[in-house]
Amino acid sequence: MDRDNVVTSMEMTLPVYTGGERSAVIQQSESNIEAARQASRRTDLQIIYDVKRMYYAVILSKKLLKTAENAMFRLKATMELTEQLYKEGAGSVKKTDYLKSKTMMESSRAIVAAFQGNLEISKAALINTMGLSWDTDIRLSEIDIPNQPYAANLEELIGNLYQFNPDWKQFKAAIEAARAKIQQEKAGHMPKVMLNGTLWRIDNQYDYGLVNEQDKDGWKIGIGFQLPIFQGFATSHKVKEAISGLDKLEGQQILLKEGIALQIKHAFILMNSYYNQSVAMKDALDSAYENRSLNERAYEASLVETKDVIESQILESIMEAHYHHILFKHMETQFQIEKLVGNTIEEQLKHVINDD
Template sequence: MLVGLFTVSSLSLSAAQAGEHALLAPPTLAKTAPQFTKLTLKDCIDLALRNNHAQAASRYSIEIAAAQHRQALSAYWPQVGIKATYSILDEDPNFIFPGRDISLPPGMSIPVTIPGGITIPLTSLPVPEQNVKLMDRQNFVASLNATLPLYTGGKISSIVRQADQGLRAAKEESRRTDLQVTYDTTRYYYGAVLGKELLTIGRDTLARMEVTLELTENLYTKGSGRVKKTDYLRNKTMVEWLRSAVSSLEANEKLAKAALTNSMAIPWDTPIEVAAENLPFTPVRRDLHDLVSESYRFNPDWARMEAGLTAAEAKICEARSGHLPKVGLFGNLNRIENSYDKGIVTPENRNSWSIGIGLEIPLFDGLRTTNEVREAKARLAKLKEQQLLLREGLALQVKHLFIQLMKAQDQQTSTESAAISAEENRSLNERAYQEELVETKDVIEAQLMESLMKAQHLKTLYDHLEAQANLDFVVGNEVAALIKSTH
């Protein structure tokens, strides 16, 4: 019963966890599914990294961040644009030149004869009001404008730094996705190997129990009478229970393969077979403090936090730039098209250009910039506190996984020895039972104990592999090379 409970809890859990990632890596249905036989762990990881949609999404995140970085860099370049407008006014624009009198110099006068033959000397000339047309009401204006920032108080450089750290964070997120896919695939792969080995143990136990049942029946019907009918019924009950347990083990093996199939993002009905026949065991000899230190170097979450801190510092510089002046060059080239050639659209005025330097000095903005700086500083302080939490959390995670790894490593020797002893005990009891030297329940107990000890040993090996894979995920892929370098 313990064998059945263990397999249901461990392998069904893997299948359930695989379902959580179904939205990230939905398999593609196919009418004729290809077959994947003798897949190694590396083959499965390569397929998962190539097909998994979460990994593809993270690549697009990198493209987005790279495009944002290039957008920020564009602020260093001149901004050039063309603007054209065509307009029709309700009437021709005009200018009213007011009437006035032009005074003549002292001593000068102009004789003017009025009706009646009278001559009057004029000392000033009256000019009547004049209506001057400026241009035709239909007008087309085109202009070429260019600006180049010379000094922005560090605003552009700060935005570029933030975009650069955003790109770095996107790359770390992509690496974290790769680590997650690798970790999940590794667990499901060894889960499939575990399911296959447990099924083999279950079938072997059932076969031996069936042989024992035949022997019990012979001893009951033809023996000395020491074996009773209750012994036969007890043995038969155990055989039938084992048949049910083997059916559960077969289902668990299929669930483990289904979880692995989902992790590799291949069609759900694709037949797969893992190449590994046994769960490997490689002792890990690594100092806990070294692993914690390496996690601060390679963990993608830690790297993203550092990128966030750098971006937050740049955000403070961006906010402070609001207190500083801005200097820039500007220039424009204009062309006016109008059917009128007088007024303000003379040939000399149709083409014009200008170039200059502009200066903007902020004087008062209602303390908006000051509070933006305060906000940016508060965000930086918040991130620093979160970094402390992450630092302790990473150390705790690594320590927990290291303890689990060492526990499984220590248990491996004892469970292996127990499995060997249980196998010898079962063999001795079977031979003794043939000579009617032991009771039926002793043989049944010995056979079940052998299965239990072997299953417990396999669970220890799987726990060791799972803890090591989880440690790779938390610390980073680089830890695998670090561990191998110590052997």
């Protein structure tokens, strides 16, 4: 036989019976894939929530800036009127009244500058959240923050929660994996049967002896049998450990179920509270507008003091800013509910299919 040999072989093993271990390992892999998919969905829902929140934060910033600018213009008009009345000696207007109105007007200019900065920051935050370049120019399709009651009720939201929430579905996948782990460990008590086969070929320049033409190629098929007799109770303890892990997860599942439902209820109560606040605040804002307008006309006729008209102007601006902030919080809690329930992506896909 020549000293140089080239041996090529291929082996194959086919499990015939594993006592359920094979199916248990497959189930664990499938459950882990599902858990990873739900983690990805949770990330998608968080991005959707952040983009929506930042979107309406930009609208809120624009509203607050507009409110501050209107307040500044009104205070400037009051300052000019106060200066005119003071110089003409009309009524009881004093220099202190003029200085007070001027102080308030200059302060409002600082507030306007602050809100302008907030608007640019909110735009930058929205662009960053959307994953766009920092120098991207965006234009919003809306100018107002919607104010309408939420269509779904609390019971419906809780029902959808356990169908769509990614945290809940991820935890269910973890429990399925834990159950499969028990089955895998129990398989350690069972015998295992498998088929194995081998093909081989020997290449050598010598054609006689051990490497003759008949012996250069070959194959064999065998059956293997493994029977666990005694392993020092290791398998039994592994089964108990897996069962304990499942019991722990099932206990945590109860806490998670109640915890997520409580988060939904908390957000739902806040949302309704903000809506009721917005309705009441709108009535208060209308009264503040009427009060400011009446004080301005009365001031022109020297029927009210300077501080009264300034207070009415400031009060209206504060009420208007608070009203827009409540509208934003109302929308924010809606987005939080959508994120918790987790059906935002499914609804958007449904709309896309219907549009097609």
